[in-house]
Amino acid sequence: MNKISRVLVANRGEIAVRIIQACQSLGLETVAVVSNADRNSMAAHMADRSICIGPPSATESYLKIDTLVAAALGSGCDAIHPGYGFRAESPELADVARSHGVAFVGPQAETMRRMANKLQAREEAKELGIPLLPGSELMTNNDEAFEVANAIGWPLLIKAAAGGGGKGMKLVFAPEQLRDALSAAGTEALAAFGDGSLYLERFVPKAHHVEVQILGDSHGNVVHLGERDCSVQRRYQKLIEESPATILSPRLREELREAALVIGRNLSYESAGTVEFLVDPEAQKFYFLEVNARIQVEHPVTELVTGIDLVQAQLRIASGEPLWFSQEDVTFTGHAIECRINAEDPNNNFYPSPGRITKWNPPVGEGIRLDSHCFEGYVVPPFYDSMIGKLIVHDQDRTQTMDRLQRALDDFEVEGITTTMPFLNSLISNPDFQSGDISTSWLENLLKAGALN
Amino acid sequence: MxxxxxxxxxxxxxxxxxxxxxxxxxxxxxxxxxxxxxxxxxxxxxxxxxxxxxxxxxxxxxxxxxxxxxxxxxxxxxxxxGFTPKNSLDSQHVKTVSIKSPLMGLIRLAPASNEPPFVEVGATVDPDKVVALVDVLGTLSEVTALYKGRITKILCEADQLVEFQQDLFEIEISD
Structure with missing residues (x-):
């Protein structure tokens, strides 16, 4: 491992800004790669240098592995931080970078390969004795699917083996829907991942999505930084995340964290990663879902309750530093909630609302953090995802945190584009969310019932 | 900061x-x-x-x-x-434009290090004349002049990193 001194930021938006800030705190220089649409982005201005790598289309810019590595070499960078999305979990980027002597700020390529295939991840978890939802092997034909589906029980989820972000995922309630759903999921998975392989998994209607943050170094140390509850989802995309998860009994919390460590140690996990579980609060049981081998969008809630900067940690680990704290040193203070603010119109089917931000007046105060790349006058381009920022709030307990978050959302003035802020505020004030009586289906059900209008 | x-x-x-x-x-x-x-x-x-x-x-x-x-x-x-305004018309109505890099990469101004450059200042070129190569991790892509005219300035340095759409050459277009 080499010492890192200059980092290529291979991403855009808020995470590019976040990475640059972490680098600056560590005294590292930064080079931002930008598409033609992002030449005037906040990241481009903050970085020590910016390099335009291609046209707006991500496939011609942020996704081009050779271009990213050539930009790193041509600008004297000794590391690449991929952020999340784009090439964050690409073993190919890690391999090409490392073969040119450039460190990849993330897990080993081998770890990413093993965890990218969800069926292999399930198999590895099973061998480690981690509980899994009843599910199938790879589906090869429809007749077999019916047989396996009946054994698993209904409703069930069809999932893509190469999956992520909800693509290729279909909820099936009854046998007569299975054939069409399999075909639709296969087509979607093939389009999204170039791999149409599917498997089946039992669907738990009242489940919570709970994930454990892990951090490992190149010396074999793996610690956990507690868990996050990310059950508020729309189309399998998380909208609100919090830490700690309040539905876990102390025993279940310990078991969940330990299971994540077992998986992390088995992978000799390096860098920041997330082990995702489904929790059935009534039965107080948990089931392994998958491992996300990257820094996640929702990492700030963990940072606020632990006081540990995860992006700085990634950079230090990538330069070969052993973890500078032990599990016993990790303490948890208060409660944190993050909501993802999108330039979308909830009253018009969540259509994106790109355009110029004519007013940008974010809330400030104790316990309020905003991770964003936006500013007054910034034009939200139509080419990328619509997230314009993450508002993260920290306070002593869940009730106080919810209050503080609502006030922060009320105080946040944005004009020129339509945002999901009023919608998020209505979710947080909803009695179900206030009491914690939610599940991964909660928001979809509310939207179907038109209860938010 | x-x-x-x-x-x-x-x-x-x-x-x-x-x-x-x-x-x-x-x-x-x-x-x-x-x-x-x-x-x-x-x-x-x-x-x-x-x-x-x-x-x-x-x-x-x-x-x-x-x-x-x-x-x-x-x-x-x-x-x-040393600055010439681009796209400006002088008294003879000569139009000057720039040839931009189609890709980000290392700019190669000659086919190989021991060979003469593709073009030099003063050279007249046709639209399909190769004026440089862009090297992305060893994959070479041709940069063509796109215009018929005379190269008036070389705006890049050999083997340096050039950005997408960076101006590489100045060319005086002839009709």
């Missing part, structure tokens, strides 16, 4: 100072030990030429750039700054 990236002292009539500064800021993303290349200096000259500043001093690492307009309203700006 990052340390100071570079030093700029600009003096003169300031019409839209913020925009002028921003232009130079947009060009200059070099920290002290990120080397500044000739093409970046020409961009700075470009920005200075368009600005209403009368003089500018710029330092990046070892490189110092000192520019002065002796007569800010004169049309002979190019003589003093």
């Amino acid at each position: 990052s340390t100071q990236l570079y030093e700029v002292v600009a003096k003169g009539r300031v019409g839209s100072a913020a925009t002028d500064c921003l232009d130079i800021d947009g060009v200059m993303k070099g920290k002290e030990n990120v080397p500044i290349v000739n093409s970046e200096i020409s961009k700075i000259m470009d920005a200075f030429g368009k600005s209403r500043f009368e003089s500018i001093y710029l330092r990046v690492g070892d490189v110092e750039v000192n520019l002065k307009k002796t007569d800010p309203v004169s049309s002979s700006l190019a003589d003093r700054t």
Whole structure:
């Protein structure tokens, strides 16, 4: 491992800004790669240098592995931080970078390969004795699917083996829907991942999505930084995340964290990663879902309750530093909630609302953090995802945190584009969310019932 | 916060100072030990030429750039700054445009290090004439002139990293 001194930021938006800030705190220089649409982005201005790598289309810019590595070499960078999305979990980027002597700020390529295939991840978890939802092997034909589906029980989820972000995922309630759903999921998975392989998994209607943050170094140390509850989802995309998860009994919390460590140690996990579980609060049981081998969008809630900067940690680990704290040193203070603010119109089917931000007046105060790349006058381009920022709030307990978050959302003035802020505020004030009586289906059900209008 | 990236002292009539500064800021993303290349200096000259500043001093690492307009309203700006306004028509209606890089990568101005360059200043070229190669991790892509005309300036330095759509050559178009 080499010492890192200059980092290529291979991403855009808020995470590019976040990475640059972490680098600056560590005294590292930064080079931002930008598409033609992002030449005037906040990241481009903050970085020590910016390099335009291609046209707006991500496939011609942020996704081009050779271009990213050539930009790193041509600008004297000794590391690449991929952020999340784009090439964050690409073993190919890690391999090409490392073969040119450039460190990849993330897990080993081998770890990413093993965890990218969800069926292999399930198999590895099973061998480690981690509980899994009843599910199938790879589906090869429809007749077999019916047989396996009946054994698993209904409703069930069809999932893509190469999956992520909800693509290729279909909820099936009854046998007569299975054939069409399999075909639709296969087509979607093939389009999204170039791999149409599917498997089946039992669907738990009242489940919570709970994930454990892990951090490992190149010396074999793996610690956990507690868990996050990310059950508020729309189309399998998380909208609100919090830490700690309040539905876990102390025993279940310990078991969940330990299971994540077992998986992390088995992978000799390096860098920041997330082990995702489904929790059935009534039965107080948990089931392994998958491992996300990257820094996640929702990492700030963990940072606020632990006081540990995860992006700085990634950079230090990538330069070969052993973890500078032990599990016993990790303490948890208060409660944190993050909501993802999108330039979308909830009253018009969540259509994106790109355009110029004519007013940008974010809330400030104790316990309020905003991770964003936006500013007054910034034009939200139509080419990328619509997230314009993450508002993260920290306070002593869940009730106080919810209050503080609502006030922060009320105080946040944005004009020129339509945002999901009023919608998020209505979710947080909803009695179900206030009491914690939610599940991964909660928001979809509310939207179907038109209860938010 | 990052340390100071570079030093700029600009003096003169300031019409839209913020925009002028921003232009130079947009060009200059070099920290002290990120080397500044000739093409970046020409961009700075470009920005200075368009600005209403009368003089500018710029330092990046070892490189110092000192520019002065002796007569800010004169049309002979190019003589003093080396800057030729693009897309401008002179008395003979000759149009000057730039050949831009189609990709980000290392610019190769010759087919190989021991061979003569594809073009030199003064060369007349056809639209499909290869004027450079862009090297992305060993994969070479051709840059063609796209215009029929005469190369008047080389705006990039051999084997340096060029950005997507960076100006590489100046070409005087002939009809």
